[in-house]
Amino acid sequence: MHVTRLDLHNLRRFDEVQLLPGAGINLVTGDNGAGKTSVLEALHLMAYGRSFRARVGDGLIRQGAEATEVFVEWRERVPGVGATATDTPASGAGLTGVDGPRPKLGADDVSSTIASTAPGREETMPGSPTDPLRTRRAGLRHTGRDWQGRLDGQTVAQLGDLCAALAVVSFEPGSHALITGAAENRRRFLDWGLFHVEHEFLSLWRRYARALRQRNALLKARSGDDQLDAWDRELAEAGEPLGQHRQRYLEAIEPTLVRLAAELAPGLGGLRLEYLPGWRREEFPLLDALLFVRDRDRQAGYTSVGPHRADWRIAFGNVPGREALSRGQAKLTALSALLAQAEHHAAVRGDWPVIVLDDLASELDRHHQGRVLAWVRSTGAQAFITGTEVPPALQGPSPHVSMFHVEHGRITPSLD
Numbered sequence: 001m002h003v004t005r006l007d008l009h010n011l012r013r014f015d016e017v018q019l020l021p022g023a024g025i026n027l028v029t030g031d032n033g034a035g036k037t038s039v040l041e042a043l044h045l046m047a048y049g050r051s052f053r054a055r056v057g058d059g060l061i062r063q064g065a066e067a068t069e070v071f072v073e074w075r076e077r078v079p080g081v082g083a084t085a086t087d088t089p090a091s092g093a094g095l096t097g098v099d100g101p102r103p104k105l106g107a108d109d110v111s112s113t114i115a116s117t118a119p120g121r122e123e124t125m126p127g128s129p130t131d132p133l134r135t136r137r138a139g140l141r142h143t144g145r146d147w148q149g150r151l152d153g154q155t156v157a158q159l160g161d162l163c164a165a166l167a168v169v170s171f172e173p174g175s176h177a178l179i180t181g182a183a184e185n186r187r188r189f190l191d192w193g194l195f196h197v198e199h200e201f202l203s204l205w206r207r208y209a210r211a212l213r214q215r216n217a218l219l220k221a222r223s224g225d226d227q228l229d230a231w232d233r234e235l236a237e238a239g240e241p242l243g244q245h246r247q248r249y250l251e252a253i254e255p256t257l258v259r260l261a262a263e264l265a266p267g268l269g270g271l272r273l274e275y276l277p278g279w280r281r282e283e284f285p286l287l288d289a290l291l292f293v294r295d296r297d298r299q300a301g302y303t304s305v306g307p308h309r310a311d312w313r314i315a316f317g318n319v320p321g322r323e324a325l326s327r328g329q330a331k332l333t334a335l336s337a338l339l340a341q342a343e344h345h346a347a348v349r350g351d352w353p354v355i356v357l358d359d360l361a362s363e364l365d366r367h368h369q370g371r372v373l374a375w376v377r378s379t380g381a382q383a384f385i386t387g388t389e390v391p392p393a394l395q396g397p398s399p400h401v402s403m404f405h406v407e408h409g410r411i412t413p414s415l416d
C-alpha cells in the first residue's frame, strides 16, 4: 500500500499542511525541531491510534487549538480481484503548506472529504498491470478527550477499526524498547502485526479484553464462584486461540527476523525466538489455570494469568537477548523484527505496509543506513524517512526518491 495524500491540521507546530508523497522513498529533511517527526507521527497515529511519542491527544494537538485532525488517502492491493482501471494515479510527488483561508479539515470536513469519493475504486498502476489497487481514505479528529473517525466514507465506532486498515511499520528512536523495554511493547508488536494481517484477530482480541475487564471487576467486587465460572470460560475460550495466533505469528516471522538480524549485525548469530504464553500452558489449559489462581486473584483484585501477561524473547543459546545485547545490537534487533513484520505482511497480504524510519542518521551508522535503504529499495515499499540531511545513500537524482523540506511550519518539495 502507499499513501497518496496526507493532510495535517493543528498537529504539533503545523497549522495546516498537505503532503502528496511519492510511491517510493520520501525523505523529509529539516532542522532540529522543524517538525519532521510530526509528519511520521501522523501516519503512526492513523495506523495505531497513538503517536509513537505520546498517546493520542497528549501533546499532539497544536498549542491553543481544540483538536488535531489527520486525513490520509492511500492505495492498496486487492488480492484475487480482476483488474479494472477506473481511476487516475496521483500525479507526481509534492508537498504544500496551505496558507490563507482555513481548513478543509474541520470535524465535518474530515467526514465530508472522506465521503466525497466512493470507496473501493479499483485501478491498475504502472508496474503492476494485473493487480488491482483500491483507493481508501481515513480521517481522524481528536480533542484529547474524544475522537471522531471516518473510514471510506463511514463513521467508525471503534478506533481500532480505523487503525487496522492502514498498515504502517515504524522504526524510531524509541524502538529498542521492543527488545529492552516492558513486555507490553512486545505484546503490542504481535497484536498490531496481527490486526494488520488478520482482521478477524481484532474481534478475538476485543472478546478477550472484554472478558478480562469483566473478570477483574468481579474479582474486585469479591463476587461468587458462579459468576466467575462464566467469565473464566469466556476468557479461556478467547484466550487459548489468542495465544495460538500470537505464537504462530512469532514462528512465521522468526526465520526472516533471524536472516535480517544476521545481515544487519553479523554478530547476532544463533538467535531464536520464544513465546511465553502468560501461564504454564504446557501443564494446564487456561481454564484450569484460572481456577487454580482464583482465590489468589480475588485477594489481589486482578487476573494474574493469561495472554495479557504473555511475552516473547530473543535468546542466543540459553542467554536471554535483553542481557546479552549491547544498546546498538538491541536497536538492530528491533529493526530486524520490524522489517520482518513488514516482510510477513507483504507475504500474507500481497502488499507492503508503509515503512516509517524516523531520524535514521542518528539511529544508525552510515553502513547500516545504506543496508536498510538498500532493503527498502529492493522491496519497492513506500517509505517515509526523516533526517537533518540527505543520507549518502539517497544523494543524487532518483525517480524513486521524493524529497521534502520542513521549515517554519511548512513542508515544501525540495530538489536537493
Ligand SMILES: Nc1ncnc2c1ncn2[C@@H]1O[C@H](COP(=O)(O)OP(=O)(O)OP(=O)(O)O)[C@@H](O)[C@H]1O
Pocket: 011, 012, 013, 014, 030, 031, 032, 033, 034, 035, 036, 037, 038, 039, 059, 060, 061, 062, 063, 359, 386, 388
Ligand atoms: N502541541 C504543540 N503545539 C505547538 N508546537 C509543538 C507542539 N508539540 C511540539 N511542538 C513543536 O513542534 C516541533 C516538534 O517537531 P518534531 O519533533 O517533529 O521536529 P523534528 O524536526 O523531528 O526535530 P528533531 O530533528 O529535533 O527530532 C518543535 O519545534 C516543538 O516545539
